Amino acid sequence: MALKVLIVEDQFLEADSLSIILKNEGYEIRGIAKSVEEANKLIDKGKPDIVLVDVFLKGDLTGIDLARLLDKKNIPFIFLTANSNSITMEEALATNPSGFLIKPFREREILMTLNIAVYRHQKSIEFFTRQHLWLSQLLQEIKDMNGMRSEKMLAFVKALTSFFPFDFVVIDTDLANPDENAVYRYRRVGFDEYVRFDAGGNPGQYQLLWPDLVAIRKKNRGDRTPYYLNGEQFNGFRSKLWAPLLKHWDVDMSVTFYGCNDNIYSTEHIGLIVSVQALLAEVIDSIRKSEDDQDSPPKPRRIKRPGQLLKPELEGIIGKSPRLLEALDKIAQVAPFENTVLIMGETGVGKEGLVKALHQLSNRKSKPFVKVNCAAIPVNLLESELFGHEKGSFTGSVEKRIGKFELAHEGTLFLDEIGELPVEVQSKLLRAIQEKEIERVGGRTTIKTDVRIIAATNRNLLQEIADGNFRLDLYYRLNVFPITIAPLRERKEDIPALAKHFVKIFGLSSGGKEVTISESAMEQLYAYDWPGNIRELQHLIERHVLLAKRSVIDSFEMPEPLPMARFSLSSDSQIKSFDEMDKEHIICALRKCNGKIAGQGGAGELLKLRPTTLRSKMKRLGITWPVK
Numbered sequence: 001m002a003l004k005v006l007i008v009e010d011q012f013l014e015a016d017s018l019s020i021i022l023k024n025e026g027y028e029i030r031g032i033a034k035s036v037e038e039a040n041k042l043i044d045k046g047k048p049d050i051v052l053v054d055v056f057l058k059g060d061l062t063g064i065d066l067a068r069l070l071d072k073k074n075i076p077f078i079f080l081t082a083n084s085n086s087i088t089m090e091e092a093l094a095t096n097p098s099g100f101l102i103k104p105f106r107e108r109e110i111l112m113t114l115n116i117a118v119y120r121h122q123k124s125i126e127f128f129t130r131q132h133l134w135l136s137q138l139l140q141e142i143k144d145m146n147g148m149r150s151e152k153m154l155a156f157v158k159a160l161t162s163f164f165p166f167d168f169v170v171i172d173t174d175l176a177n178p179d180e181n182a183v184y185r186y187r188r189v190g191f192d193e194y195v196r197f198d199a200g201g202n203p204g205q206y207q208l209l210w211p212d213l214v215a216i217r218k219k220n221r222g223d224r225t226p227y228y229l230n231g232e233q234f235n236g237f238r239s240k241l242w243a244p245l246l247k248h249w250d251v252d253m254s255v256t257f258y259g260c261n262d263n264i265y266s267t268e269h270i271g272l273i274v275s276v277q278a279l280l281a282e283v284i285d286s287i288r289k290s291e292d293d294q295d296s297p298p299k300p301r302r303i304k305r306p307g308q309l310l311k312p313e314l315e316g317i318i319g320k321s322p323r324l325l326e327a328l329d330k331i332a333q334v335a336p337f338e339n340t341v342l343i344m345g346e347t348g349v350g351k352e353g354l355v356k357a358l359h360q361l362s363n364r365k366s367k368p369f370v371k372v373n374c375a376a377i378p379v380n381l382l383e384s385e386l387f388g389h390e391k392g393s394f395t396g397s398v399e400k401r402i403g404k405f406e407l408a409h410e411g412t413l414f415l416d417e418i419g420e421l422p423v424e425v426q427s428k429l430l431r432a433i434q435e436k437e438i439e440r441v442g443g444r445t446t447i448k449t450d451v452r453i454i455a456a457t458n459r460n461l462l463q464e465i466a467d468g469n470f471r472l473d474l475y476y477r478l479n480v481f482p483i484t485i486a487p488l489r490e491r492k493e494d495i496p497a498l499a500k501h502f503v504k505i506f507g508l509s510s511g512g513k514e515v516t517i518s519e520s521a522m523e524q525l526y527a528y529d530w531p532g533n534i535r536e537l538q539h540l541i542e543r544h545v546l547l548a549k550r551s552v553i554d555s556f557e558m559p560e561p562l563p564m565a566r567f568s569l570s571s572d573s574q575i576k577s578f579d580e581m582d583k584e585h586i587i588c589a590l591r592k593c594n595g596k597i598a599g600q601g602g603a604g605e606l607l608k609l610r611p612t613t614l615r616s617k618m619k620r621l622g623i624t625w626p627v628k
């Protein structure tokens with residue numbers, strides 16, 4: 001069936017040419033609207049499958065206003081823009097678009113961007129449907145389960161963890177009952193570990209004590225709509241998701257999730273919770289009716305389910321910080337699906353470990369796992385590395401070569417350092433991913449491939465796009481399910497476990513040395529900022545274990561602080577912005593190279609920047625040569 005497209009564009013010629021191109025490709029044009037008002041009228045007449053909307057429209061409402069409405073209505077949309085002014089881009093990105101088309105439009109790009117947008121939308125629907133089915137099935141099992149009340153409640157909490165990330169959950173089983181025993185509170189302390197607080201128990205650092213809960217109950221009473229809040233403070237947390245559960249049309253119970261991290265809840269969580277609201281109420285009702293087990297062990301109780309402490313595939317991954325658990329949850333959630341996954345994080349944070357775990361948790365685990373490090377392969381060989389080549393296709397290609405796409409057939413292809421991929425290869429990669437077929441270099445036939453792509457990067461891809469080094473359409477195709485791993489300095493609570501783990505490993509590999517770390521040495525590890533993240537910690541400990549003459553490491557020889565940190569600012573010195581410093585630095589390099597940008601001895605080489613990146617930075621900072 002033809003896909004229905006609505007075009008919202010006030011420039012007649014542009015709208016008309018888009019419409020002709022799309023009609024020729026078999027799309028149905030639902031109409032051309034010149035303003036948000038006109039667009040809304042057309043949408044009311046019949047929902048389009050996708051909307052192409054100009055960011056700047058005449059009238060009071062802009063394309064961004066329309067985008068917000070479309071996002072709420074779950075209609076995918078692509079922005080049309082000639083201007084990549086950064087503030088507008090930031091605002092536009094926040095509306096959750098499925099892509100951007102930059103004017104003047106090229107036919108091929110229009111079609112590719114539309115295909116990607118449709119792919120992303122289909123994947124999100126598919127993801128939601130499967131999540132819903134999976135959660136419903138789990139809830140049904142818990143409802144039918146025999147067992148004591150606390151056992152069933154724990155199974156319930158564990159089931160919810162995979163779908164609604166939380167660090168603390170409050171299940172209120174009887175809102176009308178002023179008894180603290182009607183409220184169940186659990187804190188998540190590991191991937192599959194929880195601490196339960198019974199009536200009178202102390203929920204630790206988080207002040208969710210009974211008086212707080214009474215106040216929250218009072219505030220929520222009568223509220224029938226689930227909501228989420230991000231970025232505010234709630235008793236020490238930064239995110240909250242609340243859902244009322246109805247019985248006989250009355251709000252009788254509720255579930256509240258709290259997260260230590262910002263922005264963990266979204267409209268998707270609301271959609272999912274609403275889709276199982278009735279079942280959640282039935283499960284809690286069945287738990288309420290099951291046998292009470294008040295005479296249980298002292299409180300608070302740390303609960304681990306034997307044999308299921310951690311998914312074995314995640315076992316080598318050390319740490320229990322909320323930031324790490326958030327990433328691990330996402331890995332476990334997305335693994336069974338076929339989605340492309342993009343993993344972002346600074347160098348050495350553990351991206352590769354997560355990618356391997358993802359493959360192991362996926363249905364492709366018995367098939368090949370193939371890694372390509374896009375930064376380590378010379379540019380002229382990258383294409384043949386990815387897609388292979390035919391004998392004699394270029395000088396030196398004496399043998400036919402099978403590329404990584406073919407080697408990864410039916411398995412996972414891990415594209416590490418994707419931000420380093422040259423733009424020329426990016427378009428070929430995009431085609432290979434989108435069309436699921438490749439052509440060997442020098443080959444004439446297309447070869448079908450079935451690979452799941454997982455890409456990782458330590459670069460800010462949006463900045464790379466702004467600098468002209470990364471294709472917007474490839475970014476949208478890869479960024480279907482993004483996962484960010486926080487740097488070590490933002491999850492310092494993981495340091496002791498990681499340090500102990502590395503001490504043990506390097507102790508064993510250096511002849512079974514048993515080494516421990518003193519408290520003051522551990523404090524040194526805490527105080528440092530770890531620009532090289534876990535890899536840097538690992539190397540530091542390896543060195544100290546090898547050199548350790550005693551069984552205790554009393555102090556670490558910490559790396560020198562970064563040069564910047566050594567500058568002491570006198571009270572009258574002026575602090576320069578990063579842009580000002582960049583400008584001075586670039587001008588200095590240009591002077592040294594006499595204005596030469598590209599090639600050997602050019603400023604690009606000196607600054608370790610691609611000439612294109614350097615030129616766009618110069619343009620942005622208003623640098624010209626000779627310097628005015």
Ligand SMILES: Nc1ncnc2c1ncn2[C@@H]1O[C@H](COP(=O)(O)OP(=O)(O)OP(=O)(O)O)[C@@H](O)[C@H]1O
Binds near residue numbers: 316319347348353354
């Ligand atoms: N949570 C963890 N538990 C145990 N070891 C870890 C953990 N995270 C990272 N490591 C170890 O730290 C080292 C660096 O990790 P890894 O290579 O996965 O980082 P990366 O993010 O892929 O870095 P880069 O961007 O430089 O490729 C590896 O030896 C890895 O085993």
